[in-house]
Amino acid sequence: VLKVLSHIDSILRSPRAPPLIYRRSKGPVQNYIKENGQECGFEHLPLTIEMWADQLMALKDLHRSLRKLSLELVPRHTADPQDNRESIRVEDLQFIVDAILEEIENKEKNSQTPSLPTLFAIVSHFQKLFDVNSLNGVYPRMNEVYTKLGEMTNAMRNLHELLELDSSAPPTVVVDTVGKLCDIINENVTEQVQQLLGTQDIHSIINKLEEHECFFPPFQALIQDLLCLLEISNLDDILPTVRNLK
Numbered sequence: 480v481l482k483v484l485s486h487i488d489s490i491l492r493s494p495r496a497p498p499l500i501y502r503r504s505k506g507p508v509q510n511y512i513k514e515n516g517q518e519c520g521f522e523h524l525p526l527t528i529e530m531w532a533d534q535l536m537a538l539k540d541l542h543r544s545l546r547k548l549s550l551e552l553v554p555r556h557t558a559d560p561q562d563n564r565e566s567i568r569v570e571d572l573q574f575i576v577d578a579i580l581e582e583i584e585n586k587e588k589n590s591q592t593p594s595l596p597t598l599f600a601i602v603s604h605f606q607k608l609f610d611v612n613s614l615n616g617v618y619p620r621m622n623e624v625y626t627k628l629g630e631m632t633n634a635m636r637n638l639h640e641l642l643e644l645d646s647s648a649p650p651t652v653v654v655d656t657v658g659k660l661c662d663i664i665n666e667n668v669t670e671q672v673q674q675l676l677g678t679q680d681i682h683s684i685i686n687k688l689e690e691h692e693c694f695f696p697p698f699q700a701l702i703q704d705l706l707c708l709l710e711i712s713n714l715d716d717i718l719p720t721v722r723n724l725k
Contacts, residue, residue, distance in 0.1 A: 535567075542567045545575045553582045 593601075602617060611620045635653065639646055642656050706712060709720045 538567050538569075538572070542572055542575075545572060545579075549575050549579055552579050 602614070605611065605617060605621075609620050609624060611617055635650065636646070638644075638653050638657070639648060642653065642660075644652065644656065702714065705717055709717065711717065711720055
């Protein structure tokens with residue numbers, strides 16, 4: 480017994496031993512005496528061993544629970560054929576916990592990937608927006624929308640440059656600028672017509688046009704008769720031909 484106690488004492492005094500296991504006896508009671516007569520201090524050791532036994536049993540239960548959790552969170556990991564072994568080490572539990580943590584981290588990284596219901600909702604929304612009746616028509620309509628969008632983008636960019644607008648100007652500003660430009664052009668055309676006809680009001684323009692309609696048809700008929708009579712086809716030849724007849 481003393482040899483066993485001496486061996487236990489050497490183990491408990493080693494650097495690897497937990498510091499709470501070895502305690503010196505206090506008071507007049509001494510439980511065990513080693514060969515050299517020094518105190519052993521093992522009065523609390525039975526309770527510690529009982530606690531260890533309970534912890535070892537709980538370790539098996541914890542291992543079983545972690546395996547169930549691992550199969551739920553990491554289904555691709557199959558059961559270890561050595562799961563039913565008698566001795567369970569802390570390293571085994573740590574391995575399971577590390578695998579679960581790795582799986583959780585991977586799921587968090589891939590959380591941005593949309594689910595199948597989300598993708599289905601996106602496709603359905605696209606069909607409603609662009610009047611696509613079937614899934615086969617989604618890709619052609621996407622290409623059409625992309626082409627039209629490119630054309631509109633190029634047109635807006637060209638209008639921004641022609642109108643000397645900032646590239647950030649919204650389409651409403653572009654439309655208003657084009658409308659103002661059209662108004663200016665229309666006003667200039669009206670002024671030019673008034674100057675050409677020598678009048679400044681619309682009634683005078685109407686009178687000029689009515690006079691033209693009254694005068695031009697008889698004049699055109701006269702010219703046609705002269706061309707036939709003189710047997711010529713060019714207006715510039717009328718005067719020379721008439722002079723030659725004098």
